[in-house]
Amino acid sequence: METKRNTKQKQIILTLLKEADKPMSINEIYTQVVSQLPKIAKSTIYRNIDSLLQQNLIDKYHLNDSEVFYRIKENSMEHKHFVICNECKKMFDLPLCPIHEIEHAMEQEGFIVEEHQIQISGICKNCAKNK
Amino acid sequence: METKRNTKQKQIILTLLKEADKPMSINEIYTQVVSQLPKIAKSTIYRNIDSLLQQNLIDKYHLNDSEVFYRIKENSMEHKHFVICNECKKMFDLPLCPIHEIEHAMEQEGFIVEEHQIQISGICKNCAKNK
DNA sequence: CTTGGTGCAAAGTCTTTGCAAATCA
DNA sequence: TGATTTGCAAAGACTTTGCACCAAG
Numbered sequence: 001m002e003t004k005r006n007t008k009q010k011q012i013i014l015t016l017l018k019e020a021d022k023p024m025s026i027n028e029i030y031t032q033v034v035s036q037l038p039k040i041a042k043s044t045i046y047r048n049i050d051s052l053l054q055q056n057l058i059d060k061y062h063l064n065d066s067e068v069f070y071r072i073k074e075n076s077m078e079h080k081h082f083v084i085c086n087e088c089k090k091m092f093d094l095p096l097c098p099i100h101e102i103e104h105a106m107e108q109e110g111f112i113v114e115e116h117q118i119q120i121s122g123i124c125k126n127c128a129k130n131k
Numbered sequence: 132m133e134t135k136r137n138t139k140q141k142q143i144i145l146t147l148l149k150e151a152d153k154p155m156s157i158n159e160i161y162t163q164v165v166s167q168l169p170k171i172a173k174s175t176i177y178r179n180i181d182s183l184l185q186q187n188l189i190d191k192y193h194l195n196d197s198e199v200f201y202r203i204k205e206n207s208m209e210h211k212h213f214v215i216c217n218e219c220k221k222m223f224d225l226p227l228c229p230i231h232e233i234e235h236a237m238e239q240e241g242f243i244v245e246e247h248q249i250q251i252s253g254i255c256k257n258c259a260k261n262k
Numbered sequence: 263c264t265t266g267g268t269g270c271a272a273a274g275t276c277t278t279t280g281c282a283a284a285t286c287a
Numbered sequence: 288t289g290a291t292t293t294g295c296a297a298a299g300a301c302t303t304t305g306c307a308c309c310a311a312g
Binding site: 003007043 | 276
């Protein structure tokens with residue numbers, strides 16, 4: 001089994017994702033990290049993100065139809081989904097997760113659910129107001 | 132307002148998606164269409180898919196973490212989601228949609244839901260059996 | 263006819279990979 | 288020290304665009 005080293009680059013990325021606690025794109029991550037580590041390569045971001053995905057420390061999301069986001073995993077007790085505003089692109093927590101009941105129904109039919117994601121988009125309160 | 136022509140290429144793509152009635156990737160679409168129209172360019176597929184999305188005749192999905200799929204829209208009465216098997220990559224219909232109740236809750240908080248998608252993946256009955 | 267669509271090739275994006283040098287353990 | 292990770296540059300994969308020609312309305 002391969003060993004995962006704890007490099008400065010990886011620590012910074014992980015800390016960033018922890019403190020953001022919201023989904024971030026590769027570019028957002030890169031821009032932030034560059035300010036602390038000016039010489040970091042984008043490929044290092046990609047490689048560390050892959051590594052963190054393998055280590056199950058982060059999740060991957062498609063929150064709108066073209067961008068990929070990554071977010072720190074919760075204490076496994078907290079289960080979170082997100083909603084994105086099509087106007088301001090801000091993300092909001094989804095207050096509840098309606099999948100579990102469905103999972104139950106599906107597992108009775110023999111399908112083993114491993115992962116699920118929900119994507120909801122629309123217009124947030126604030127943007128709706130300013131229209 | 133721009134006019135949308137009904138070209139042979141577009142008709143073939145639309146018919147293909149209608150008959151498949153499951154999400155297809157650009158490559159799947161291309162491979163199928165080429166057998167009927169050997170000279171078609173992949174860019175024509177992309178452009179027609181964009182056009183069909185604009186016309187609201189098809190939907191775009193990310194059903195696994197890297198591929199994009201397109202599927203014909205239902206008679207607007209039928210509202211469908213899909214489940215994908217991580218083993219055989221087959222897709223199955225999701226029997227019900229649990230989003231509407233959430234939408235309601237969200238709209239009471241001022242968020243206007245425009246779109247939603249659900250992605251569930253796991254192991255289907257058949258693949259689980261063969262393990 | 264007139265305008266939008268097509269095929270082709272080239273250009274853009276985003277992501278991955280090869281490699282020598284650097285760094286962690 | 289020994290092996291993984293880094294930065295850089297180059298290669299890949301996927302998607303978009305420019306343009307001359309074609310075809311739908």
